[in-house]
Amino acid sequence: xxxxxxxxxxxxxxxxxxxxxxxxxxxxxxxxxxxxxxxxxxxxxxxxxxxxxxxxxxxxxxxxxxxxxxxxxxxxxxxxxxxxxxxxxxxxxxxxxxxxxxxxxxxxxxxx
Amino acid sequence: xxxxxxxxxxxxxxxxxxxxxxxxxxxxxxxxxxxxxxxxxxxxxxxxxxxxxxxxxxxxxxxxxxxxxxxxxxxxxxxxxxxxxxxxxxxxxxxxxxxxxxxxxxxxxxxx
Numbered sequence: 001x002x003x004x005x006x007x008x009x010x011x012x013x014x015x016x017x018x019x020x021x022x023x024x025x026x027x028x029x030x031x032x033x034x035x036x037x038x039x040x041x042x043x044x045x046x047x048x049x050x051x052x053x054x055x056x057x058x059x060x061x062x063x064x065x066x067x068x069x070x071x072x073x074x075x076x077x078x079x080x081x082x083x084x085x086x087x088x089x090x091x092x093x094x095x096x097x098x099x100x101x102x103x104x105x106x107x108x109x110x111x112x
Numbered sequence: 113x114x115x116x117x118x119x120x121x122x123x124x125x126x127x128x129x130x131x132x133x134x135x136x137x138x139x140x141x142x143x144x145x146x147x148x149x150x151x152x153x154x155x156x157x158x159x160x161x162x163x164x165x166x167x168x169x170x171x172x173x174x175x176x177x178x179x180x181x182x183x184x185x186x187x188x189x190x191x192x193x194x195x196x197x198x199x200x201x202x203x204x205x206x207x208x209x210x211x212x213x214x215x216x217x218x219x220x221x222x223x224x
Contacts, residue, residue, distance in 0.1 A: 032210055032211075036215075042217060042218075043116075043216050043217045044155075045215070046213070089154075093209075093211075096209065097208075097209030097210030097211075098160055098162070098209050099145070099157045099170060100145075100213060102154045103154065104154045105154060
């Protein structure tokens with residue numbers, strides 16, 4: 001079945017450091033891939049998405065590239081800020097498009 | 113402002129006392145869904161709806177009911193809540209299946 005695996009957290013970085021959060025997936029067909037962010041006490045917000053192989057999603061300095069050959073969708077940011085501290089979820093849309101399959105989430109903590 | 117709203121945001125109740133969590137979206141989205149978020153288990157889909165009067169089970173539907181009488185509303189009903197339904201619940205909507213979903217702020221439910 002479909003599944004998403006994210007790197008375990010927490011990830012602790014200093015401000016302006018480079019961020020990578022790994023995400024790999026297992027799915028039939030060609031799912032759409034997403035990154036969501038959850039700030040403390042809030043709901044999930046769509047951060048970026050990619051719908052086909054080699055697509056690059058980007059938003060707010062975050063990027064992720066849909067790599068079909070490695071079944072990966074790693075999240076990157078060149079210079080993190082304290083305000084980026086949150087939980088990040090990788091997700092895929094199942095083949096029918098009726099559900100999002102989420103990874104367990106990765107907590108990012110950025111200190112000044 | 114485009115949004116998904118949920119009420120109540122917090123609820124403490126007792127076993128067996130029927131409750132309803134409301135969800136409403138103002139974006140004219142066809143697709144709506146309910147998820148629960150539990151530590152160590154991530155987000156799991158409870159029910160979804162592809163349009164008015166069309167609903168279907170997700171991964172964890174036991175103990176829940178939903179209805180979709182109007183496009184904007186998708187209430188979650190717990191007829192006889194039990195302690196294992198203590199969780200954080202999110203409603204989500206999207207223009208169509210397979211799109212990125214917009215999430216509500218969440219409802220934290222405690223069943224004693």
